Amino acid sequence: MVVALDVGGTGAKCALVRPDGTVVHAERHPTGAERGPDAVVGTILDVAEGLADRARADGLTPRALGVVVPGVIDEAAGVAVWSANVGFRDVPLRKLAVERLGLPTALGHDVRAGGLAEARLGAGRGTRHVLFVAVGTGIAAAHVVDGSAAVGAHGAAGEIGHILVRPCGPRCGCGRVGCLEAVASAAAIGRRYAELSGTPGSTAAEVVERAVAGEELAREVWSSAVEALADGLATGQALFDVQTIVLGGGLVRAGRHLFDPLRTALRERMTFHREPRLVAATLGDEAGCLGAALLALDSVEDR
Numbered sequence: 001m002v003v004a005l006d007v008g009g010t011g012a013k014c015a016l017v018r019p020d021g022t023v024v025h026a027e028r029h030p031t032g033a034e035r036g037p038d039a040v041v042g043t044i045l046d047v048a049e050g051l052a053d054r055a056r057a058d059g060l061t062p063r064a065l066g067v068v069v070p071g072v073i074d075e076a077a078g079v080a081v082w083s084a085n086v087g088f089r090d091v092p093l094r095k096l097a098v099e100r101l102g103l104p105t106a107l108g109h110d111v112r113a114g115g116l117a118e119a120r121l122g123a124g125r126g127t128r129h130v131l132f133v134a135v136g137t138g139i140a141a142a143h144v145v146d147g148s149a150a151v152g153a154h155g156a157a158g159e160i161g162h163i164l165v166r167p168c169g170p171r172c173g174c175g176r177v178g179c180l181e182a183v184a185s186a187a188a189i190g191r192r193y194a195e196l197s198g199t200p201g202s203t204a205a206e207v208v209e210r211a212v213a214g215e216e217l218a219r220e221v222w223s224s225a226v227e228a229l230a231d232g233l234a235t236g237q238a239l240f241d242v243q244t245i246v247l248g249g250g251l252v253r254a255g256r257h258l259f260d261p262l263r264t265a266l267r268e269r270m271t272f273h274r275e276p277r278l279v280a281a282t283l284g285d286e287a288g289c290l291g292a293a294l295l296a297l298d299s300v301e302d303r
């Protein structure tokens, strides 16, 4: 049994998980990032300790703790280097957790952990080379080979959202112009449609709905986002040569209205590269928490 926490900007998904990935108990807590980083760390440690106590009360033995957070994470050092969403800057979270709970602790990145879970327990199960791409407010990825996600030299691997796809495109949150995320994230699609149509507050889901209903402007916005996403995925495939690309995040709810044109656009971009299988994530918003559990398990046993 391991204790797993996926701490996001607004909420934390927390669970007790068996080695086979079965969730025995799950709870959710608000992150309360507005209270400052110290209070958030306090909540993380309280919730983790509460879950470990709960396991013991049920006669189970918690063997390790896994915590994942967004941002730049130095997994080897166990330090949350930079995480704007939860206000962390150089927080030695692993050390603090070990001191408080006395359990071996793994610290990881939320999207990389989600990709790890999809590759091992979800849509990528049974394939050795998986690229997990989460398309929501932003776009981020995890490259998983043989059940391990590449971390990078600086804890920042997988930032596929900042591949340049439209040199004359809109400005990205990172400051540069034309990043994939600035064109094809759910947030960018809603924003683009709002700009062109003069309908403020449009969402990507509404754009898809209107496009399917045959509205010309929505079709244009949707198809240019799909084309940009295909450019990003084709770059991913050129770099990683995977068997399976697992798409997760809010945009996946568009179903075949996303996958049909995206598969076609991706196929058009393949020359000598092999076309990857393109599938939807199956673990939903539990992926990060399950990934945290896998990191915890990996830290105490040889798979």
Ligand SMILES: [Zn+2]
Residues within 6 Å of the ligand: 161, 162, 172, 173, 174, 175, 176, 179, 181
């Ligand atoms: Zn960017």
